[in-house]
Amino acid sequence: MTKKEFKAESKRLLDMMINSIYSNREIFLRELISNASDAIDKIYYKALTDESLTFAQDSYYIKIVPNKDDRTLTIIDTGIGMTKEELENNLGTIAKSGSLAFKKENEVKDGYDIIGQFGVGFYAAFMVADVVTVTTKALGSNEAYKWQSSGADGYTIEPCEKDAVGTEITLKLKENTEDDNYDEYVEQHRLQSIIKKYSDFIRYPIKMETTESKLVEGTDDEYEEVIEEKTVNSMVPIWRKNKQELTDEEYEQFYKEKHYGFDTPLKSIHLSVDGTIRYQSILYIPETMPFDYYTKEFEKGLELYSNGVLIMHKCADLLPDHFSFVKGMVDSEDLSLNISREMLQQDRQLKLIAKNISKKIKNELQSLLKKDREKYEKFYEAFGRQLKYGVYSDFGANKEALQDLLMFFSSKEKKRITLHEYVSRMPEDQKYIYYASGDSIDRIEKMPQTEMVLDKGYEILYFTEDIDEFAIKMLMTYSEKEFKSVSSGDLGIEDKEEDNSNDADPQEHKELLDSMKEILAGKVKDIRLSKRLKSHPVCIATDGDITIEMEKTLNAMPNNQHIKADKILEINANHEVFHSLKQAQEQDKDKLALYTNLIYNQALLIEGLPIEDPVSFTNDMCKVMV
Numbered sequence: 001m002t003k004k005e006f007k008a009e010s011k012r013l014l015d016m017m018i019n020s021i022y023s024n025r026e027i028f029l030r031e032l033i034s035n036a037s038d039a040i041d042k043i044y045y046k047a048l049t050d051e052s053l054t055f056a057q058d059s060y061y062i063k064i065v066p067n068k069d070d071r072t073l074t075i076i077d078t079g080i081g082m083t084k085e086e087l088e089n090n091l092g093t094i095a096k097s098g099s100l101a102f103k104k105e106n107e108v109k110d111g112y113d114i115i116g117q118f119g120v121g122f123y124a125a126f127m128v129a130d131v132v133t134v135t136t137k138a139l140g141s142n143e144a145y146k147w148q149s150s151g152a153d154g155y156t157i158e159p160c161e162k163d164a165v166g167t168e169i170t171l172k173l174k175e176n177t178e179d180d181n182y183d184e185y186v187e188q189h190r191l192q193s194i195i196k197k198y199s200d201f202i203r204y205p206i207k208m209e210t211t212e213s214k215l216v217e218g219t220d221d222e223y224e225e226v227i228e229e230k231t232v233n234s235m236v237p238i239w240r241k242n243k244q245e246l247t248d249e250e251y252e253q254f255y256k257e258k259h260y261g262f263d264t265p266l267k268s269i270h271l272s273v274d275g276t277i278r279y280q281s282i283l284y285i286p287e288t289m290p291f292d293y294y295t296k297e298f299e300k301g302l303e304l305y306s307n308g309v310l311i312m313h314k315c316a317d318l319l320p321d322h323f324s325f326v327k328g329m330v331d332s333e334d335l336s337l338n339i340s341r342e343m344l345q346q347d348r349q350l351k352l353i354a355k356n357i358s359k360k361i362k363n364e365l366q367s368l369l370k371k372d373r374e375k376y377e378k379f380y381e382a383f384g385r386q387l388k389y390g391v392y393s394d395f396g397a398n399k400e401a402l403q404d405l406l407m408f409f410s411s412k413e414k415k416r417i418t419l420h421e422y423v424s425r426m427p428e429d430q431k432y433i434y435y436a437s438g439d440s441i442d443r444i445e446k447m448p449q450t451e452m453v454l455d456k457g458y459e460i461l462y463f464t465e466d467i468d469e470f471a472i473k474m475l476m477t478y479s480e481k482e483f484k485s486v487s488s489g490d491l492g493i494e495d496k497e498e499d500n501s502n503d504a505d506p507q508e509h510k511e512l513l514d515s516m517k518e519i520l521a522g523k524v525k526d527i528r529l530s531k532r533l534k535s536h537p538v539c540i541a542t543d544g545d546i547t548i549e550m551e552k553t554l555n556a557m558p559n560n561q562h563i564k565a566d567k568i569l570e571i572n573a574n575h576e577v578f579h580s581l582k583q584a585q586e587q588d589k590d591k592l593a594l595y596t597n598l599i600y601n602q603a604l605l606i607e608g609l610p611i612e613d614p615v616s617f618t619n620d621m622c623k624v625m626v
């Protein structure tokens with residue numbers, strides 16, 4: 001049996017390459033600039049082993065020359081150039097990467113890493129150009145060649161004149177159509193912004209003539225157009241610099257330049273990891289919440305670079321949702337990119353980096369909490385809610401990692417404290433971590449249910465956000481202590497023997513409680529004598545897992561399932577109101593119904609719950625007054 005080779009329809013292949021690989025046309029410039037940078041790198045590598053060569057970094061550059069009249073864009077480099085044979089091989093064969101071959105031959109190391117690997121980037125030029133002309137002179141050669149192609153039809157190669165070693169690629173831009181404007185690729189500002197976006201950290205200067213309007217010397221209102229050659233890229237990626245050499249101002253400057261936010265970041269984290277996967281990263285904890293943070297429009301993610309070239313603007317997979325506020329970038333030379341560089345071929349490396357980054361962020365936040373409380377509180381004010389979501393979501397998968405970053409307002413301290421701080425000062429006889437939920441600190445402070453817990457000298461955490469109780473339910477315990485709502489049926493507080501002020505006998509008042517239960521049938525699950533009330537006559541407690549605040553939150557959700565908390569009406573047997581109830585029970589059943597309804601509605605009001613029938617409530621009030 002003879003084995004046959006596959007044939008390829010090269011015209012169709014080229015057409016597919018040009019039109020299907022990239023989703024964004026502007027990246028043609030990134031590809032050509034990366035090739036130019038690779039070509040210069042190759043001289044650098046050659047110079048390492050060839051003593052007759054010296055590599056003077058300053059003499060190498062890339063130049064972008066737009067020509068509006070001819071509608072051409074030329075990319076010039078002072079790199080290694082190509083011989084006639086290399087032109088044939090590299091630009092005449094699709095998917096042949098001279099750069100990859102070079103990398104393998106020269107065992108490229110030490111950070112000057114060559115970008116090209118697939119042998120397709122060059123053809124991106126045909127996304128914007130009808131005709132591409134390459135003139136090139138290889139290092140060490142006296143001959144120069146011109147390669148020209150209009151795409152699928154093939155190419156020509158002929159000798160030409162060129163003094164300097166290097167390559168010049170001229171694109172004759174396509175004609176504009178109704179939908180597409182190609183003129184933008186000869187516009188100075190547009191080109192500058194594409195270079196800044198993708199190629200800002202190419203190691204060699206990318207030069208361009210720029211026209212700027214400047215004040216004429218000696219005048220104060222006369223301007224003239226000045227043409228200057230400028231380097232438009234920053235060249236040295238700040239993340240490749242040594243941490244010790246960088247100042248806070250430089251990190252802040254980078255944050256602003258990259259438009260990560262308008263604020264001044266609270267903290268920057270600079271990572272340089274050289275493990276199973278190598279990467280560098282600069283991360284920021286912003287100071288203020290972006291205006292769209294809690295909207296559908298907000299996109300989390302970090303910038304992803306491969307060898308200093310931007311691959312993805314917002315790589316969401318690098319950040320877990322609970323740290324979605326983090327801004328910054330990651331650069332790695334170890335990513336397996338797909339052919340368009342728009343995606344990654346496998347996400348194992350990305351997962352590793354993401355895991356690593358997530359750990360670092362957590363550690364940095366923890367150290368901020370320890371070392372700079374004020375800053376941490378500022379951070380928590382803006383993004384604490386997201387951490388609580390993090391505890392709750394994914395069925396609590398991250399709760400352990402996040403629990404020590406949480407803070408809640410304390411009844412004792414009158415400011416936010418951590419769970420660790422709470423537990424570490426719990427009196428020995430205190431079994432639970434107590435919390436009270438309500439709309440605001442003010443309201444919670446006035447809640448009758450807190451009386452007994454406070455009286456015992458126990459601290460209460462105030463929950464004012466709807467997510468709080470859900471997060472805590474997911475956490476279940478902290479340091480082996482369970483959480484308990486001050487409104488829950490059983491507070492788990494044992495009365496000291498001498499304190500029997502709340503020890504009224506329920507049996508003794510059974511008849512009254514039963515009559516009241518009948519009056520409030522369907523509204524409350526039970527009526528009990530309270531152990532927690534001191535000065536207030538009445539409150540609502542709950543049995544079971546659903547508390548009043550949770551009921552409110554669940555019922556405010558779009559898929560409202562009318563979930564109800566099991567409400568218990570608690571009455572303070574030591575309060576004068578209780579005696580009035582007792583009297584009414586004995587003398588006037590209508591009065592008992594009136595009083596019972598009144599105190600029930602009062603309890604609802606205190607909880608911030610709506611009164612079912614406000615008109616009959618006010619009528620009842622009037623009846624008491626007249």
Ligand SMILES: Nc1ncnc2c1ncn2[C@@H]1O[C@H](COP(=O)(O)OP(=O)(O)OP(=O)(O)O)[C@@H](O)[C@H]1O
Binds near residue numbers: 090091167
């Ligand atoms: N400006 C240049 N100077 C010298 N050689 C070049 C230049 N541009 C391209 N080449 C050669 O042509 C080859 C093919 O380039 P092309 O951009 O298609 O692929 P690549 O850069 O190797 O890989 P990738 O598709 O990953 O960018 C390169 O590998 C390189 O050998």
